[in-house]
Amino acid sequence: MLDIDSIARHTATIDDVLRRWRIPSRDRADIVQEVLLGAWRSMRAGRFQPRPGVPDAVALKRWIVGISWRHASHYATRAHRRYEVLVPSAGRLCQDHAPAPLEQVEARRALDDLRRVDPRFRAVLALTAQGYTIAEIAAEIGHNPNTVWNRLRLGRLWFRRVRRRWRRLARARREHHPRR
Template sequence: MTKPRKGAKSQPAARHPRKKPSIEAIMAERGIVLATLAGIPKRDRRDVEAEVLLNAWNAVRRGLYRPDPRDKPRDALRKWLHGIAWRLASHYVHSAYVRRAVLHPSPLGFLHEPVGIDMHAQIEAREVLDAMASLPPWQVDALLSVDDPESLAAYARRRKMNPHTAASRLRIAREALALRLKRWRR
């Protein structure tokens, strides 16, 4: 037995007995689910509906459907399905996918557009390469170690130096490169 919640005198007991409606009974109430999901775009409504029905069926199998015996069975099932649909619709509306989606009338049109050369990026890359060429060779070597697939410790071992020395050289090289770029861009 698990411990009661802090401040509670005992565990909360289930109020009503478990019921197991059939999957056919759940599917027959799709109308209430679809009415609840009316605010969701049509392209996603079928997916959310399927998720609602699947979650409802899984909850029934786990014994979580405990309707009030005073309610009519169909009314109790409809209220319960409405609650599940309402919660999943809320999750859908607040999901990152929906908030960040950018709709385009013809998304496949992006495939046929030529990819242009970004001149600004090329100029910046040339500036960085020119600045790196003006640095001492040990600083260029330290900067290029960042792109190496091995770790900085393996880079230091290969050159028979202390890993802290390698890290210090990398820091000095980064500072020197930043200073050169800052002077050139003025």
């Protein structure tokens, strides 16, 4: 009896057919999954019926090549209709309030600055930002609440220093290279 494992053994064959159809590698894995799923569903529905005298393994391989070929041809006919819709601002896709572009840039810079903070302090800052209490964080990371409190204090201090340093550098750049 043939099962999903016997179909899955032909993944390399499916990939070879898709490669011959010059399907981009970024889409190949998705189509391989579609072929495997389609073959499995067809087999369960009873559509796989090998010819008499042909071994099941050979018949299955031919059948899967046919399914792969069909999926590849459908991909090729759909490919010319694919297009991307460019959105000027991702904020327009949000139902809620979207921050202004300058606020988005500032948030990205703050995240970059946060990456410069010592990892021990950064973990406590991140958990605090998610709404965890000092006691919950202490239980999570297995430290004394006083240690967590101290790391939070030092992390905030370190983050403030990094932000202040960045602002100073940005101000110096603006003064040195004024807009024209």
